[in-house]
Amino acid sequence: MKNTLKKENSIIDEAISQDYKYGFVTDIEQETIPPGLSEDVIRVISAKKGEPDWLRDWRLKSYKNWGKMKNPSWAHITYPSIDYQSISYYSAPKEKKELKSLDEVDPELLETYNKLGIPLQEQKMLAGVAVDAVFDSVSVATTFKEDLKKHGIIFCSFSEAVHNHPNLVKKYLGSVVPMTDNFFAALNSAVFSDGSFVYIPKGVRCPMELSTYFRINAANTGQFERTLIVADEGSYVSYLEGCTAPMRDENQLHAAVVELIAHKDAEIKYSTVQNWYPGDKDGKGGIYNFVTKRGTCLEDNSKISWTQVETGSAITWKYPSVILKGDNSKGEFYSVALTNNHQQADTGTKMIHLGSNTSSTIISKGISAGKSQNTYRGQVKIMKNAENARNYSQCDSILIGSECGAHTFPYIDVRNPTAKMEHEASTSNIGEEQLFYCNQRGLSTENAVSLIVNGFCKEVFKELPMEFAVEAQKLMEVSLEGSVG
Amino acid sequence: MLEIKNLCAAVENKEILKGINLNVKQGEVHAIMGRNGSGKSTLANLIAGKNNYSVTSGEVYYKEKNIAAISPEDRALNGIFLSFQYPVVIPGVNTTYFLKEALNAKRRNREEEEINAADFMRLIKEKLKEVDLDETYLKRSVNDGFSGGEKKRNEILQMLILEPELAVLDETDSGLDIDALKTIAHGINQYRREDRAIILITHYQRLLKYAVPDYVHVLMNGQIVKSGGKELALELEEKGYSWLEK
Numbered sequence: 001m002k003n004t005l006k007k008e009n010s011i012i013d014e015a016i017s018q019d020y021k022y023g024f025v026t027d028i029e030q031e032t033i034p035p036g037l038s039e040d041v042i043r044v045i046s047a048k049k050g051e052p053d054w055l056r057d058w059r060l061k062s063y064k065n066w067g068k069m070k071n072p073s074w075a076h077i078t079y080p081s082i083d084y085q086s087i088s089y090y091s092a093p094k095e096k097k098e099l100k101s102l103d104e105v106d107p108e109l110l111e112t113y114n115k116l117g118i119p120l121q122e123q124k125m126l127a128g129v130a131v132d133a134v135f136d137s138v139s140v141a142t143t144f145k146e147d148l149k150k151h152g153i154i155f156c157s158f159s160e161a162v163h164n165h166p167n168l169v170k171k172y173l174g175s176v177v178p179m180t181d182n183f184f185a186a187l188n189s190a191v192f193s194d195g196s197f198v199y200i201p202k203g204v205r206c207p208m209e210l211s212t213y214f215r216i217n218a219a220n221t222g223q224f225e226r227t228l229i230v231a232d233e234g235s236y237v238s239y240l241e242g243c244t245a246p247m248r249d250e251n252q253l254h255a256a257v258v259e260l261i262a263h264k265d266a267e268i269k270y271s272t273v274q275n276w277y278p279g280d281k282d283g284k285g286g287i288y289n290f291v292t293k294r295g296t297c298l299e300d301n302s303k304i305s306w307t308q309v310e311t312g313s314a315i316t317w318k319y320p321s322v323i324l325k326g327d328n329s330k331g332e333f334y335s336v337a338l339t340n341n342h343q344q345a346d347t348g349t350k351m352i353h354l355g356s357n358t359s360s361t362i363i364s365k366g367i368s369a370g371k372s373q374n375t376y377r378g379q380v381k382i383m384k385n386a387e388n389a390r391n392y393s394q395c396d397s398i399l400i401g402s403e404c405g406a407h408t409f410p411y412i413d414v415r416n417p418t419a420k421m422e423h424e425a426s427t428s429n430i431g432e433e434q435l436f437y438c439n440q441r442g443l444s445t446e447n448a449v450s451l452i453v454n455g456f457c458k459e460v461f462k463e464l465p466m467e468f469a470v471e472a473q474k475l476m477e478v479s480l481e482g483s484v485g
Numbered sequence: 486m487l488e489i490k491n492l493c494a495a496v497e498n499k500e501i502l503k504g505i506n507l508n509v510k511q512g513e514v515h516a517i518m519g520r521n522g523s524g525k526s527t528l529a530n531l532i533a534g535k536n537n538y539s540v541t542s543g544e545v546y547y548k549e550k551n552i553a554a555i556s557p558e559d560r561a562l563n564g565i566f567l568s569f570q571y572p573v574v575i576p577g578v579n580t581t582y583f584l585k586e587a588l589n590a591k592r593r594n595r596e597e598e599e600i601n602a603a604d605f606m607r608l609i610k611e612k613l614k615e616v617d618l619d620e621t622y623l624k625r626s627v628n629d630g631f632s633g634g635e636k637k638r639n640e641i642l643q644m645l646i647l648e649p650e651l652a653v654l655d656e657t658d659s660g661l662d663i664d665a666l667k668t669i670a671h672g673i674n675q676y677r678r679e680d681r682a683i684i685l686i687t688h689y690q691r692l693l694k695y696a697v698p699d700y701v702h703v704l705m706n707g708q709i710v711k712s713g714g715k716e717l718a719l720e721l722e723e724k725g726y727s728w729l730e731k
Contacts, residue, residue, distance in 0.1 A: 439556070441587035442647075
């Protein structure tokens with residue numbers, strides 16, 4: 001994996017260091033523009049994507065705002081400062097270098113795929129090997145698309161949505177995460193590459209789990225992904241983001257924005273498995289993942305549920321949140337964050353209660369191994385008009401070894417006396433007694449650790465769609481390899 | 486099957502075992518009795534391979550092999566079973582799953598096929614009856630929320646399913662009422678066979694009434710001070726331990 005990335009990086013470096021031959025604004029064929037960020041660059045991006053003026057202006061406004069903002073420093077993470085002028089902001093929809101067979105793929109990566117039990121054809125797709133026409137993610141995807149169309153569901157890339165459903169995009173873009181929200185959201189709003197758009201019409205229950213996986217070949221979403229999901233009145237959708245397998249990825253910095261909107265009686269369930277390159281054992285390399293995810297329960301009786309399993313990235317900075325605006329609305333956050341070696345994760349949620357009888361549930365499980373730092377940061381805010389709001393929070397941490405750290409920062413802000421709050425927290429070590437007990441029953445220490453950790457995460461895994469849950473368990477095993485003994 | 490020669494062991498420089506000699510053959514049941522702190526649990530843990538003791542001298546042979554360098558899991562895979570005095574809780578790990586994993590680890594080690602889910606369910610339901618546990622137990626996490634008696638019965642259940650060759654039962658009778666005690670004894674007698682051996686570690690004689698040993702040893706201050714037949718247990722019941730003190 002490491003080698004692959006290095007190789008990839010050098011290919012990219014080469015590409016970037018070449019002189020830019022074609023000038024700025026005119027050429028739409030060019031795949032990569034030189035590093036650096038300016039108004040011109042944003043105009044180029046917008047022009048290349050053939051965007052309408054309003055979106056270009058929105059990007060430019062975001063860029064201006066971003067220029068006034070500072071890189072946030074409150075999180076419990078350290079990393080060298082990022083030179084935003086050294087990044088190329090338009091590299092999609094560049095084709096990945098296509099390999100001819102699995103023999104050309106890094107054996108270490110293949111081994112991981114095998115451990116995760118990923119079928120051969122999927123391995124090819126993930127590793128960027130040309131997939132033969134017989135196999136069928138494409139035709140499967142087509143079948144699904146027809147089925148979705150029948151229900152009036154829109155599920156397409158963000159760029160397609162801008163062209164085909166401009167009114168919907170215009171109405172909801174930035175309505176949950178305003179461009180001024182934070183440094184990384186502002187950056188994303190200025191330069192976002194692509195992403196997914198979902199619209200579920202009134203009263204429709206989406207008949208399948210929607211997964212970016214089905215569009216894996218359709219769009220290379222790149223490092224500044226933008227996702228917008230709208231569930232209209234009385235509708236339901238379950239959306240899966242990511243994939244348990246490590247993907248080839250050349251970009252070090254990722255700053256995505258996800259916005260969810262649930263109308264009256266609607267429900268959105270959003271599940272993520274994030275397994276990006278975490279860097280090597282010495283903490284070299286790895287993805288910086290700065291994501292802004294937020295949903296709004298816009299009207300009464302709506303529900304938004306986030307489930308995340310975070311095992312990848314060198315740095316994770318992520319707080320999927322819910323604004324509980326409608327009365328009786330519900331917000332949920334189920335999280336497993338695992339860090340090993342030199343990984344750093346600062347993740348949690350915000351539950352903002354505005355409506356009456358709103359309720360939120362937070363279950364966070366942090367696992368730290370190696371020399372990693374794992375932080376839960378969560379905020380529960382009960383506003384003045386939120387009568388009878390309820391929150392239940394449970395934050396558990398488990399430590400493997402003595403060189404890692406687990407930290408919990410719960411912020412609670414209650415402005416209405418009728419609120420009911422419950423908070424539980426625990427930190428424990430994987431006990432020698434537990435390990436010895438498992439060993440005595442014939443289980444190896446490595447198996448025992450994965451068993452204990454999976455047991456620890458059970459409350460979260462049970463929220464994941466079935467097949468995802470099975471993969472997530474295997475992923476824990478792979479991610480913890482070498483953490484004991 | 487198990488031969489312990491002049492075993493001395495310490496925890497944090499405190500000497501606990503001071504020259505234990507014990508020879509356990511196939512088909513035999515040995516009871517080791519003694520007061521709290523006499524070194525009984527240390528001996529049990531050492532046989533299972535727990536590594537927070539330092540063996541200062543002496544050897545432990547299992548199936549005629551010195552097992553000093555063998556890991557706890559390999560000892561387990563090769564037939565040594567320890568019924569824990571204080572079985573640990575593993576939250577979120579389903580008991581059925583845990584037991585199936587353990588059994589399959591043993592099967593893999595013997596290069597046998599793994600047991601399938603249906604056969605395993607049949608096996609576990611049959612053994613549940615032996616230890617008087619109901620089927621709701623299968624849905625619970627390992628030892629999580631179990632009463633003292635349930636934990637001990639769970640240990641015996643695991644023994645019946647894993648079918649070890651040498652079972653060391655560390656105070657499996659402590660804290661049990663008479664019915665539970667009889668259930669445990671029944672489990673032990675079910676397990677007892679010509680090609681297996683059992684070491685029963687206990688304070689009291691009462692378990693030995695139902696699970697009758699071939700030999701009884703008295704452990705005191707890290708040494709076996711007296712050995713005899715099953716009648717020794719009755720003598721201890723009557724006289725206590727003090728008459729054996731030097």
